[in-house]
Amino acid sequence: DTEVTQTPKHLVMGMTNKKSLKCEQHMGHRAMYWYKQKAKKPPELMFVYSYEKLSINESVPSRFSPECPNSSLLNLHLHALQPEDSALYLCASSQALSGLGVVSSGNTIYFGEGSWLTVV
Protein backbone atom coordinates (compact mmCIF):
# COMPACT_ATOMS: atom_id res chain seq x y z
CA ASP A 1 0.00 0.00 0.00
CA THR A 2 1.68 3.17 -1.22
CA GLU A 3 -0.80 5.67 0.16
CA VAL A 4 -0.38 9.09 1.66
CA THR A 5 -3.67 10.47 2.99
CA GLN A 6 -4.32 14.19 3.32
CA THR A 7 -7.19 16.01 5.01
CA PRO A 8 -9.08 18.15 4.33
CA LYS A 9 -9.25 18.00 0.54
CA HIS A 10 -10.52 21.58 0.39
CA LEU A 11 -10.14 24.40 2.89
CA VAL A 12 -11.31 28.00 2.72
CA MET A 13 -10.02 30.28 5.45
CA GLY A 14 -9.93 33.95 6.26
CA MET A 15 -6.71 35.83 6.81
CA THR A 16 -7.23 35.86 10.58
CA ASN A 17 -8.11 32.19 10.93
CA LYS A 18 -6.02 29.37 12.35
CA LYS A 19 -6.35 26.04 10.61
CA SER A 20 -4.33 22.87 10.08
CA LEU A 21 -3.64 20.49 7.24
CA LYS A 22 -3.08 16.85 8.15
CA CYS A 23 -1.14 14.06 6.48
CA GLU A 24 -0.83 10.39 7.36
CA GLN A 25 1.13 7.46 5.96
CA HIS A 26 1.47 3.85 7.12
CA MET A 27 4.31 2.72 4.88
CA GLY A 28 6.92 2.91 7.63
CA HIS A 29 8.55 5.88 5.94
CA ARG A 30 10.72 8.06 8.14
CA ALA A 31 10.95 11.10 5.84
CA MET A 32 7.91 13.32 5.28
CA TYR A 33 7.52 16.45 3.22
CA TRP A 34 5.31 19.45 2.58
CA TYR A 35 5.19 20.94 -0.91
CA LYS A 36 3.27 23.93 -2.22
CA GLN A 37 2.00 23.95 -5.80
CA LYS A 38 0.54 26.88 -7.68
CA ALA A 39 -1.51 26.38 -10.82
CA LYS A 40 0.48 25.27 -13.89
CA LYS A 41 3.72 25.13 -11.87
CA PRO A 42 5.80 22.31 -10.42
CA PRO A 43 5.63 21.67 -6.67
CA GLU A 44 7.94 23.71 -4.45
CA LEU A 45 9.49 22.13 -1.38
CA MET A 46 8.57 23.75 1.94
CA PHE A 47 9.70 21.39 4.71
CA VAL A 48 11.34 18.00 5.17
CA TYR A 49 11.13 15.91 8.34
CA SER A 50 13.51 13.04 8.83
CA TYR A 51 12.98 10.75 11.81
CA GLU A 52 10.43 13.22 13.16
CA LYS A 53 12.95 16.05 13.19
CA LEU A 54 12.82 19.05 10.90
CA SER A 55 15.76 18.71 8.53
CA ILE A 56 14.93 21.22 5.81
CA ASN A 57 13.02 24.50 5.97
CA GLU A 58 13.08 26.22 2.61
CA SER A 59 12.85 29.72 4.11
CA VAL A 60 9.11 29.39 4.52
CA PRO A 61 7.29 32.28 6.27
CA SER A 62 6.50 31.66 9.93
CA ARG A 63 2.75 31.79 9.24
CA PHE A 64 3.30 28.17 8.14
CA SER A 65 4.26 25.95 11.06
CA PRO A 66 4.95 22.25 10.51
CA GLU A 67 4.66 19.57 13.15
CA CYS A 68 5.51 15.87 13.11
CA PRO A 69 3.87 14.31 16.19
CA ASN A 70 4.97 10.77 15.29
CA SER A 71 6.44 8.78 12.43
CA SER A 72 3.08 8.43 10.65
CA LEU A 73 1.67 11.93 10.98
CA LEU A 74 2.60 15.32 9.62
CA ASN A 75 0.67 18.53 10.21
CA LEU A 76 0.91 21.98 8.72
CA HIS A 77 -0.48 24.69 10.97
CA LEU A 78 -1.70 27.81 9.21
CA HIS A 79 -2.14 31.24 10.77
CA ALA A 80 -2.57 34.73 9.37
CA LEU A 81 -2.22 33.60 5.79
CA GLN A 82 -2.35 35.88 2.78
CA PRO A 83 -4.42 35.42 -0.40
CA GLU A 84 -1.23 34.60 -2.31
CA ASP A 85 -0.85 31.52 -0.10
CA SER A 86 -3.82 29.98 -1.89
CA ALA A 87 -2.47 26.83 -3.56
CA LEU A 88 -2.46 23.05 -3.55
CA TYR A 89 -0.49 21.72 -0.57
CA LEU A 90 1.01 18.32 -1.13
CA CYS A 91 2.27 15.97 1.52
CA ALA A 92 4.76 13.26 0.61
CA SER A 93 6.80 10.54 2.26
CA SER A 94 9.77 8.30 1.54
CA GLN A 95 12.24 5.99 3.20
CA ALA A 96 15.23 7.64 4.77
CA LEU A 97 18.77 6.51 5.33
CA SER A 98 20.06 6.03 8.81
CA GLY A 99 22.94 8.07 10.06
CA LEU A 100 22.50 11.56 8.77
CA GLY A 101 18.87 10.81 7.99
CA VAL A 102 19.47 11.91 4.45
CA VAL A 103 17.11 10.43 1.91
CA SER A 104 18.79 8.01 -0.43
CA SER A 105 19.06 9.18 -4.00
CA GLY A 106 17.07 6.21 -5.21
CA ASN A 107 14.25 6.37 -2.72
CA THR A 108 10.89 7.11 -4.22
CA ILE A 109 8.86 9.97 -2.80
CA TYR A 110 5.14 9.19 -2.67
CA PHE A 111 2.66 12.03 -2.81
CA GLY A 112 -0.80 12.46 -1.40
CA GLU A 113 -3.77 13.88 -3.31
CA GLY A 114 -3.21 17.30 -1.80
CA SER A 115 -5.25 19.87 0.10
CA TRP A 116 -6.66 22.78 -1.90
CA LEU A 117 -6.32 25.92 0.20
CA THR A 118 -8.12 29.16 -0.57
CA VAL A 119 -7.39 32.22 1.56
CA VAL A 120 -10.04 34.94 1.41
Added chain:
Amino acid sequence: AQSVTQLDSHVSVSEGTPVLLRCNYSSSYSPSLFWYVQHPNKGLQLLLKYTSAATLVKGINGFEAEFKKSETSFHLTKPSAHMSDAAEYFCVVSDYNNQGGKLIFGQGTELSVKP
Protein backbone atom coordinates in the same frame (compact mmCIF):
# COMPACT_ATOMS: atom_id res chain seq x y z
CA ALA B 1 23.94 21.92 -9.21
CA GLN B 2 21.44 19.55 -10.65
CA SER B 3 18.72 20.74 -12.99
CA VAL B 4 16.01 19.40 -15.25
CA THR B 5 14.71 20.82 -18.51
CA GLN B 6 11.51 19.62 -20.10
CA LEU B 7 11.80 20.66 -23.70
CA ASP B 8 8.08 21.05 -24.43
CA SER B 9 5.58 22.86 -22.26
CA HIS B 10 2.68 21.34 -24.21
CA VAL B 11 2.37 18.25 -26.41
CA SER B 12 -0.76 17.30 -28.32
CA VAL B 13 -1.29 13.86 -29.87
CA SER B 14 -4.19 11.92 -31.32
CA GLU B 15 -5.53 8.89 -29.51
CA GLY B 16 -3.70 5.75 -30.64
CA THR B 17 -0.55 7.59 -31.77
CA PRO B 18 2.84 7.51 -29.99
CA VAL B 19 3.72 9.84 -27.15
CA LEU B 20 7.16 11.42 -26.66
CA LEU B 21 7.83 13.78 -23.75
CA ARG B 22 11.38 15.07 -23.70
CA CYS B 23 13.56 15.67 -20.67
CA ASN B 24 17.20 16.66 -20.32
CA TYR B 25 19.03 16.78 -17.01
CA SER B 26 22.21 18.22 -15.64
CA SER B 27 23.97 16.38 -12.84
CA SER B 28 27.47 16.01 -11.48
CA TYR B 29 26.64 12.59 -10.13
CA SER B 30 24.95 9.45 -11.36
CA PRO B 31 21.43 10.77 -10.98
CA SER B 32 18.20 9.18 -9.92
CA LEU B 33 15.50 10.26 -12.34
CA PHE B 34 11.74 10.03 -12.11
CA TRP B 35 8.65 10.77 -14.14
CA TYR B 36 5.54 11.78 -12.24
CA VAL B 37 2.07 12.36 -13.68
CA GLN B 38 -0.54 14.72 -12.30
CA HIS B 39 -4.10 14.47 -13.51
CA PRO B 40 -6.33 17.52 -13.13
CA ASN B 41 -7.05 18.35 -9.49
CA LYS B 42 -5.04 15.37 -8.30
CA GLY B 43 -1.76 14.68 -6.54
CA LEU B 44 1.39 13.35 -8.20
CA GLN B 45 1.65 9.70 -9.15
CA LEU B 46 4.96 7.98 -9.87
CA LEU B 47 5.13 6.63 -13.42
CA LEU B 48 8.65 5.22 -13.31
CA LYS B 49 12.14 5.77 -11.94
CA TYR B 50 15.75 5.19 -12.97
CA THR B 51 18.35 4.42 -10.32
CA SER B 52 21.44 3.17 -12.25
CA ALA B 53 20.11 -0.27 -13.06
CA ALA B 54 18.73 -0.98 -16.55
CA THR B 55 18.78 2.06 -18.81
CA LEU B 56 15.37 1.25 -20.26
CA VAL B 57 12.82 1.65 -17.51
CA LYS B 58 9.27 0.39 -17.77
CA GLY B 59 6.55 2.11 -15.81
CA ILE B 60 2.84 1.94 -15.25
CA ASN B 61 0.15 2.34 -17.90
CA GLY B 62 2.47 1.38 -20.76
CA PHE B 63 4.95 4.20 -20.30
CA GLU B 64 8.69 3.71 -20.50
CA ALA B 65 11.78 5.90 -20.48
CA GLU B 66 15.35 5.46 -21.59
CA PHE B 67 18.29 6.88 -19.70
CA LYS B 68 20.97 8.09 -22.12
CA LYS B 69 24.01 9.34 -20.26
CA SER B 70 25.80 10.55 -23.38
CA GLU B 71 22.84 12.75 -24.26
CA THR B 72 21.89 13.55 -20.63
CA SER B 73 18.33 12.67 -21.56
CA PHE B 74 15.48 10.73 -19.98
CA HIS B 75 12.63 10.93 -22.48
CA LEU B 76 9.25 9.40 -21.71
CA THR B 77 7.45 7.38 -24.37
CA LYS B 78 4.30 5.39 -24.90
CA PRO B 79 3.47 3.51 -28.11
CA SER B 80 -0.22 4.40 -28.19
CA ALA B 81 -1.88 7.31 -26.40
CA HIS B 82 -5.15 6.91 -24.56
CA MET B 83 -7.58 9.66 -23.66
CA SER B 84 -6.89 8.99 -19.98
CA ASP B 85 -3.22 9.93 -20.52
CA ALA B 86 -4.15 13.61 -20.76
CA ALA B 87 -2.38 15.17 -17.77
CA GLU B 88 0.66 17.15 -16.63
CA TYR B 89 3.93 15.23 -16.62
CA PHE B 90 6.96 16.16 -14.53
CA CYS B 91 10.51 14.95 -15.07
CA VAL B 92 12.36 14.97 -11.77
CA VAL B 93 15.94 14.43 -10.61
CA SER B 94 16.77 13.53 -7.05
CA ASP B 95 19.36 15.73 -5.39
CA TYR B 96 21.06 13.53 -2.85
CA ASN B 97 23.96 15.86 -2.09
CA ASN B 98 23.14 16.14 1.61
CA GLN B 99 19.92 17.94 0.84
CA GLY B 100 17.71 15.46 2.61
CA GLY B 101 15.97 14.14 -0.44
CA LYS B 102 15.16 17.23 -2.43
CA LEU B 103 13.50 16.66 -5.76
CA ILE B 104 14.40 18.98 -8.61
CA PHE B 105 11.35 19.33 -10.85
CA GLY B 106 11.16 20.24 -14.49
CA GLN B 107 8.57 22.84 -15.43
CA GLY B 108 6.16 20.20 -16.62
CA THR B 109 4.70 19.12 -19.95
CA GLU B 110 0.98 19.22 -20.49
CA LEU B 111 -0.15 16.31 -22.64
CA SER B 112 -3.38 16.67 -24.57
CA VAL B 113 -4.94 13.68 -26.32
CA LYS B 114 -7.39 14.30 -29.16
CA PRO B 115 -10.07 11.75 -30.05
